[in-house]
Amino acid sequence: MIRTCVGCRQRVDKTTLVRVVAGRDEAGWTAEPDPDGTRPGRGAHLHPAERCLRLALDRRAFARALRLEGPIGTDALAAWVRSEADE
Ligand SMILES: [Zn+2]
Numbered sequence: 001m002i003r004t005c006v007g008c009r010q011r012v013d014k015t016t017l018v019r020v021v022a023g024r025d026e027a028g029w030t031a032e033p034d035p036d037g038t039r040p041g042r043g044a045h046l047h048p049a050e051r052c053l054r055l056a057l058d059r060r061a062f063a064r065a066l067r068l069e070g071p072i073g074t075d076a077l078a079a080w081v082r083s084e085a086d087e
Pocket residue numbers: 005006007008009010046047052
């Protein structure tokens with residue numbers, strides 16, 4: 001299946017992307033990685049790369065793709081992307 005990376009906007013096979021879903025913490029909405037693709041609800045797809053994460057954040061792509069309003073915490077997602085990039 002072909003999906004668009006919300007960072008670089010490339011259309012690629014979704015197996016090369018990580019699914020991102022909305023979560024909540026005490027501060028509000030969060031964007032969280034869903035590497036197994038099993039969590040319910042709306043998802044966005046992103047290359048597990050810092051460059052694409054930055055592009056997605058610059059254009060507020062997660063808010064749009066996940067239909068969220070207000071600030072979105074991305075610390076958990078950023079940490080996950082960094083750990084993937086190190087491998
Ligand atoms: Zn990308």
